[in-house]
Amino acid sequence: MKHHLISAADLTRDDALLILDTAEELASVADRPIKKLPTLRGRTVVNLFFEDSTRTRISFEAAAKRLSADVINFSAKGSSVSKGESLKDTALTLEAMGADGVVIRHGASGAPRRLANWVHGSVVNAGDGTHEHPTQALLDAYTMRRRLGDVEGRRVTIVGDILHSRVARSNVLLLTTLGAEVTLVAPPTLFPVAVGTWPCEVSYDFDAVLPKSDVVMMLRVQQERMNAAYFPTVREYSRRYGLDAPRMGMMPQHALVMHPGPMNRGVEIAAEVADSPRSTIVEQVANGVTVRMAVLYLLLGGSEPAIGTTRMDGE
Amino acid sequence: MTYLIKGARVLGGEPKDIRIDGGVIDEIGVNLDAKGAETIEADGLIALPGLVDLHTHLREPGREDAETVESGTRAAAAGGFTAVHAMANTEPVADTAGVVEQVWRLGREAGYCDVHPVGAVTRGIEGRKLAELGAMADSAAHVRVFSDDGHCVDDAVLMRRALEYVKAFDGVVAQHAQEPRLTEHAQMNEGEVSGRLGLAGWPAVAEEAIISRDCLLAAHVGSRLHVCHVSTAGSVELIRWAKSKGWQVTAEVTPHHLFLTDELAETYDPIFKVNPPLRTKADVEALREALADGTIDCVATDHAPHPVEAKETEWAPAAMGMIGLETALSVAQAAMVDTGLLDWAGLADRMSVRPARIGHVGGQGHLPAPGAPANLTLYDPAARAVVDPAASVSKSRNTPFAGIELPGRVQATFLRGRPTVLEGKVV
DSSP states (O other), X not given: OOSOBOOGGGOOHHHHHHHHHHHHHHHHHHTSSSOOOOTTTTOEEEEEESXXXXXXXXXXXXXXXXXXXXXXXXXXXXXXXXXXOOHHHHHHHHXXXXXXXXXXXXXXXXXXXXXXXXOSSEEEEEEETTTBOHHHHHHXXXXXXXXXXXXXXXXXXXXXXXXXXXXXXXHHHHHHHTTOEEEEEOOGGGSOTTGGGSSSEEESOHHHHGGGOSEEEXXXXXXXXXXXXXXXXXXXXXXXXXXXXXXXXXXXXXXXXXXXXXXXXXXXXXHHHHTSTTBOHHHHHHHHHHHHHHHHHHHHOTTSOSSOOHHHHTO | OEEEEEEEEETTSSEEEEEEETTEEEEEESSOOOTTOEEEEOTTOEEEEOEEEEEEOOOTTTOTTTOOHHHHHHHHHHTTXXXXXXXXXXXXXXXXXXXXXXXXXXXXHHOSSEEEEOXXXXXXXXXXXXXXXXXXXXXXXXXXXXXXXTSOOOOHHHHHHHHHHGGGGTOEEEEOOOOTGGGTTOOEESSHHHHHHTOOEEOHHHHHHHHHHHHHHHHHHTOOEEEOSOOOHHHHHXXXXXXXXXXXXXXXXXXXXXXXXXXXXXGOOGGGOOSSOOOOHHHHHHHHHHHHHTSSOEEOOOBOOOOGGGTSSOTTTSXXXXXXXXXXXXXXXXXIITTTSOOHHHHHIIIIIHHHHHTTOTTOSOOSOTTSBOOEEEEEEEEEEEOOGGGOSSSOOOOTTTTOEEEEEEEEEEETTEEEEETTEEO
């Protein structure tokens, strides 16, 4: 594996499978009375969050803590960042503190790539602008594997604001690496102009794609997109591209409904779909911690085994 | 001071001697008598007319941390230029006779090359009301080129009026063609790379829509239009069409748009962030062909100095622009001469004769000949060097060519018979 995880494109098929297999191994820990492993004892992980995202930050924090890493939460609000400190100066500060890993969430696409120029520790992209969110894609793949047995050959449909979605970008890259067939569905306004060059299918017709899907992943649609004329009204969007109960009925029996959250119930997903047994939405959250443990372990753990050492037995 | 330049290949021709006396070229021939002049060996060097840049940001007044008239004109001289047009987007904006005269005077005092201030088209380059174009034209700075560069004069009525108004003093409006609504928050060329990188796109149509409108306006009112930094293949076609109609439309292309593509944004290093953005390989090829066939009249640098901190950031908040005066001729050689698209006479036409004509610059853009002003550049096309930002004469370091090996080296520049560069060093 590379030193950083910035894009899902950084992962070879073997890398991705190693992360998913490691996550499976680590998942067994979640069932134990004591969930903590000593693997990253003495290592420092900084959560550097320039955007509010409590769920992602908590997920990374729980993952690092279960591996016994020291966690420093550095949020933009109330820090020197809000006083106009540059990313570079923040990076130099983290470097001086000896961060072994930096988990960064940032509103600007490419910020993790820039950060990686200025720190020695491993950089993990926890979502950058409209670029990528690779650990989300990993946890989605992990969830699919747990539910469906395998990702390879599965037909995954991703629906929503593809143009602005970091989740869609990372999933297209990772899922195709893992051998899935991805179809993107959206109104034409919400695709990048050159989406035809992506390694996936593109459709404007949700209903036509539904019966051929093993997984339907719904993306959050921000209501302000309406003001920029990406679609006429939220209601029209919901009618054409929302997943409601009748549409769920068009899916094969085994097919899953996924959503990276936070959901707009009643917009891209109906409440009865979100709460149905086919929905993996809550599971995705739980799996997020496990997959992020695997990522942090593989990037920061060096040669130590993830679990099952004698040292751990002595804990 | 008199100089005898020995063995220079004038416009790439056979080696000749050039004697300079009293600010003009006295004689060109073989084995000329020095007549007591200081001799400069120019074996293997090409003699070009002093280069003229229609598009330079000197940043003074206002951003002297990035560049001053003195440092910018030193950089210009180092790049072989003897005249530059200083863009109007300073602080305060060059929208009054007072500001343009100040810039003009600073240029005269520095003495490294002629500085022709560009006047803003609208007050404060805000796109609402015309600036006092006549006052700037009548000032000591003698302004003939007007531009809101950095901003597009997108109001069609205001653009029409500006085009018409400057006819009274044979001025030209140099348009930064960028439809503002189509480029809100735009970060880079809209295409395959922008979609992959998640950076907001700056579509070619935003440039082409304004160019087509402006060509039609210029035709309608019978005015001169100059299109700044043309960056797309589509723009080239529109300009070719306008010229075929006999309309008075001229255009420039930057060295970076002749050489670099949008894939460089993959690093997210804002050193490659510029407006208009770097485009695709197909665009670069179309621009090169257009410069070769004369559809695009000239090379203009859009030299845009920025302090280090404006570029050492994430992509989105970073400043747009790149420096280019010192590398312009080398990049032009690599893109146009070494590829066989232009010979040296052709390059002299595109980097000196035509820009001087478009800007109505007196005493510049004359091919080397007896009696012509002694504005000359001696250039070694055989030299090669890796671009080192730390070595730049400009105050700023934001060159996209850092680490790239480029051909050629300016050995000497003469401004009206006086050397501003000798042995590759600014004097």
